Amino acid sequence: MLVLLGLMLPLGMLGQPPPLEKVKIASGGHIVHFLPLDLAVAKGFFTSNGLDAEIIQLQSGTPTAQALISKQVDFSLNSIDHAFKAAVQGKDDLRMVCLLNRLPGMTLVVDSRLKDTVKSIPDLKGRSLAVTSRGSATHMVLASLLHRAGVNIADVTLVEVKPPTFAAALENKQIAGGIALDPFASVLVQQGKLEVLADLNTLRDAEKYLGGPYNQAGVMTRQDVIDSKPQLVKKVVAAHVAALKWMLDHSPQEIADALPPEVIGSDKAQYVRVVEKLKEFYSPDGQIIPEGVQNVYRSMKQAGALAADVELNPEKFFLNRDWSSAGADKKVAQTKHVPLNLVIILIAALGLGAVIILLKKKPLKVY
Numbered sequence: 036m037l038v039l040l041g042l043m044l045p046l047g048m049l050g051q052p053p054p055l056e057k058v059k060i061a062s063g064g065h066i067v068h069f070l071p072l073d074l075a076v077a078k079g080f081f082t083s084n085g086l087d088a089e090i091i092q093l094q095s096g097t098p099t100a101q102a103l104i105s106k107q108v109d110f111s112l113n114s115i116d117h118a119f120k121a122a123v124q125g126k127d128d129l130r131m132v133c134l135l136n137r138l139p140g141m142t143l144v145v146d147s148r149l150k151d152t153v154k155s156i157p158d159l160k161g162r163s164l165a166v167t168s169r170g171s172a173t174h175m176v177l178a179s180l181l182h183r184a185g186v187n188i189a190d191v192t193l194v195e196v197k198p199p200t201f202a203a204a205l206e207n208k209q210i211a212g213g214i215a216l217d218p219f220a221s222v223l224v225q226q227g228k229l230e231v232l233a234d235l236n237t238l239r240d241a242e243k244y245l246g247g248p249y250n251q252a253g254v255m256t257r258q259d260v261i262d263s264k265p266q267l268v269k270k271v272v273a274a275h276v277a278a279l280k281w282m283l284d285h286s287p288q289e290i291a292d293a294l295p296p297e298v299i300g301s302d303k304a305q306y307v308r309v310v311e312k313l314k315e316f317y318s319p320d321g322q323i324i325p326e327g328v329q330n331v332y333r334s335m336k337q338a339g340a341l342a343a344d345v346e347l348n349p350e351k352f353f354l355n356r357d358w359s360s361a362g363a364d365k366k367v368a369q370t371k372h373v374p375l376n377l378v379i380i381l382i383a384a385l386g387l388g389a390v391i392i393l394l395k396k397k398p399l400k401v402y
Contacts, residue, residue: 083274141216
């Protein structure tokens with residue numbers, strides 16, 4: 036009986052690991068802004084935090100934010116400006132809970148054929164300048180750069196140019212320059228076709244031209260999710276923070292090696308060069324910078340993305356917490372399940388103990 040009990044006790048402790056919690060996250064595609072998400076998937080950081088993450092890839096920030104607002108997903112990767120825009124439309128429950136990008140990750144450039152006449156930002160007055168679209172982050176950043184240089188956004192002509200067509204628009208003289216994104220910006224600069232006026236991939240230029248950090252993309256959720264599922268929020272944040280910290284300890288080459296082809300594209304060497312350029316771009320810890328949020332809010336005003344009479348409290352739309360306990364649930368769950376090798380040892384020990392007790396009670400007869 037004791038031997039049987041010794042077998043049953045450890046086996047009963049085996050149990051089954053808890054099921055992974057399902058979560059849907061909307062992303063705007065495999066772009067460098069969202070690299071921490073792609074890395075969290077590739078390195079298994081969602082799984083290690085108890086999550087079964089379904090990543091829904093959409094075309095841009097607007098449909099991503101709309102998916103969050105309409106509750107098709109509980110998390111999205113967006114700039115905090117989408118929370119401000121939603122609030123103006125009566126949906127004031129979007130919150131950023133983890134910062135991915137502490138800089139705009141953009142470059143203000145000018146056609147190298149104009150380098151003798153356009154040497155600084157004020158010289159852009161009266162020129163045609165590229166933004167990805169009106170009301171976009173590129174539009175807002177351009178407005179801030181011009182405003183701080185004493186130029187009104189109305190004093191330039193905005194031309195909507197998607198990143199892959201930037202080179203063609205430049206060659207055809209549709210634009211004199213504008214906001215360019217990587218990897219296209221880096222390639223054109225290397226080819227000598229563009230001159231850099233402000234490199235907003237660096238902390239130095241962000242301080243010089245924008246007055247400090249600029250909270251570009253981060254993990255967004257709704258206030259009802261924070262209220263009803265705080266542990267889920269912790270786990271999602273923990274997965275992204277794990278990716279951000281992993282990036283700090285690994286080279287651009289190692290980062291590229293960890294990602295699948297659909298993320299890095301066909302030119303791996305170019306991807307490595309872009310990640311190297313963006314080493315200051317990513318948040319080191321996921322903590323949201325209040326000054327960076329204020330800079331986004333100001334840029335929206337300057338670009339006309341928020342009406343002059345709209346007054347919001349930017350600090351209402353983000354939540355900074357110490358998410359270091361996010362993995363606590365995982366650790367507790369793990370302690371409930373005894374590893375197999377320990378089970379075998381316990382079985383052997385309890386079985387041997389039972390045999391010894393039986394031998395003491397009834398000495399073995401030798402015939």
